[in-house]
Amino acid sequence: MRSFDVLIVGGGPGGSSCAWKLRGSGLRVGVLDRATFPRDKVCAGWITPQVVEELELDLEEYAKTSTCQPFHGFRVGALGGEDVAVDYGAPVSFGIRRCEFDAHLLRRSGAELILGESVRSVRSTEGGWVVNDSLRASLLVGAGGHFCPVVRLLHPAPADPGVVVAAQEVEFPLDSRAAAACTVRPELPELYFMDDLRGYGWAVRKGAFLNVGLGRQDSHDLGAHVGRFLDFLHARGGLPPGSPRKLRGHAYLLYGLSPRPLVRDHLLLVGDAAGLADPRSGEGIRPAIESGLLAASVVLRAKGRYGWSDLMPYETAMVGRFGRRDARAVSALSALVPAALRPRIARWALASRFVAKHVILDRWFLHRDLAPLPAT
Numbered sequence: 001m002r003s004f005d006v007l008i009v010g011g012g013p014g015g016s017s018c019a020w021k022l023r024g025s026g027l028r029v030g031v032l033d034r035a036t037f038p039r040d041k042v043c044a045g046w047i048t049p050q051v052v053e054e055l056e057l058d059l060e061e062y063a064k065t066s067t068c069q070p071f072h073g074f075r076v077g078a079l080g081g082e083d084v085a086v087d088y089g090a091p092v093s094f095g096i097r098r099c100e101f102d103a104h105l106l107r108r109s110g111a112e113l114i115l116g117e118s119v120r121s122v123r124s125t126e127g128g129w130v131v132n133d134s135l136r137a138s139l140l141v142g143a144g145g146h147f148c149p150v151v152r153l154l155h156p157a158p159a160d161p162g163v164v165v166a167a168q169e170v171e172f173p174l175d176s177r178a179a180a181a182c183t184v185r186p187e188l189p190e191l192y193f194m195d196d197l198r199g200y201g202w203a204v205r206k207g208a209f210l211n212v213g214l215g216r217q218d219s220h221d222l223g224a225h226v227g228r229f230l231d232f233l234h235a236r237g238g239l240p241p242g243s244p245r246k247l248r249g250h251a252y253l254l255y256g257l258s259p260r261p262l263v264r265d266h267l268l269l270v271g272d273a274a275g276l277a278d279p280r281s282g283e284g285i286r287p288a289i290e291s292g293l294l295a296a297s298v299v300l301r302a303k304g305r306y307g308w309s310d311l312m313p314y315e316t317a318m319v320g321r322f323g324r325r326d327a328r329a330v331s332a333l334s335a336l337v338p339a340a341l342r343p344r345i346a347r348w349a350l351a352s353r354f355v356a357k358h359v360i361l362d363r364w365f366l367h368r369d370l371a372p373l374p375a376t
């Protein structure tokens with residue numbers, strides 16, 4: 001039996017960031033993942049600058065071996081309507097490939113890695129848990145993404161799972177001809193919102209790769225929505241002829257609309273396991289990383305005591321960072337505008353440079369006024 005102070009299930013950005021923050025603490029930290037790394041993750045791979053600072057990432061160094069595409073802004077519009085380009089003239093966020101980024105974060109986390117092993121069983125014991133009858137842990141951190149097996153220890157499958165975002169993407173290399181033909185500029189990814197404001201499609205170039213996809217707060221007819229978006233993109237030159245049209249899908253929950261609790265005795269949830277994606281942009285990497293870092297800070301302060309009351313400061317810290325975990329706190333435009341008026345208002349608003357820059361980009365997507373989490 002191997003014993004850990006902290007066993008993290010899931011080596012994505014949430015789990016690896018938690019482990020990284022615990023490095024050098026004297027705690028024995030393990031990360032268990034069913035995949036071996038590098039592994040891919042269905043994702044557009046767009047990250048905001050806060051995480052670069054929070055994780056002390058040296059992007060210049062990173063870019064020597066991995067794709068790291070600076071984004072100077074975005075082209076924003078309504079699907080089939082007008083669009084505007086907002087260029088900040090300097091990098092405001094970055095495009096990475098998850099197969100590289102996640103492996104990099106996990107490698108430098110300093111944790112003992114148990115890879116290629118799925119969670120088969122979790123048993124509660126005096127003072128902790130036993131996983132797969134072979135790994136003992138005083139504290140279990142559920143960081144296994146939307147379908148994390150640790151979630152059900154905390155929250156049996158609810159009748160109402162909350163608002164589940166269904167999203168699909170495909171990422172593929174562009175040969176030199178396709179790269180020259182593609183109208184999407186590498187430094188200016190494109191976002192096209194749907195008339196009902198319940199989702200958007202994207203086209204993101206990252207070095208030699210193009211990632212296209214679409215996410216919606218409603219999985220009904222997702223394939224048809226994706227098909228229409230690909231046709232639209234193709235017609236405007238954003239999807240070169242011969243590009244793959246078979247996309248991979250995944251799901252996630254939005255912060256404020258997820259019913260999953262965060263804490264129980266000897267157990268914490270971070271990232272998609274907790275359902276933390278931003279309700280307006282769908283950004284999930286920063287919330288996963290920040291929740292992992294906040295969880296680790298609470299673990300460090302708990303000094304080996306992992307009862308419910310010792311871990312509750314994590315929930316308080318999360319509310320401090322992300323706001324009250326309450327559906328009423330979510331002010332998505334789709335909830336504010338009556339359904340019948342949405343298409344007209346969406347097209348008008350999305351064609352406005354002011355709305356695109358100051359509301360959609362500055363506030364919803366880039367959180368320009370949000371400082372990175374302090375290192376302490």
Ligand SMILES: Cc1cc2nc3c(=O)[nH]c(=O)nc-3n(C[C@H](O)[C@H](O)[C@H](O)COP(=O)(O)OP(=O)(O)OC[C@H]3O[C@@H](n4cnc5c(N)ncnc54)[C@H](O)[C@@H]3O)c2cc1C
Pocket residue numbers: 009010011012013014015032033034035041042043044045046047117118119143144145146147148149167168169213215249250251252270271272273277282283284285286288
């Ligand atoms: C199509 C799509 C596009 C997206 N685009 C973006 C984007 O551009 N930017 C952004 O910020 N967010 C994006 N997101 C959301 C983002 O991908 C997630 O929020 C983020 O990956 C969450 O990180 P995580 O560490 O919580 O979980 P994950 O990255 O999902 O990692 C979970 C890990 O747990 C492991 N695991 C799962 N089950 C088990 C098990 N039973 N046993 C052991 N290990 C297990 C998995 O192998 C995986 O390595 C997108 C999501 C989708 C679906």
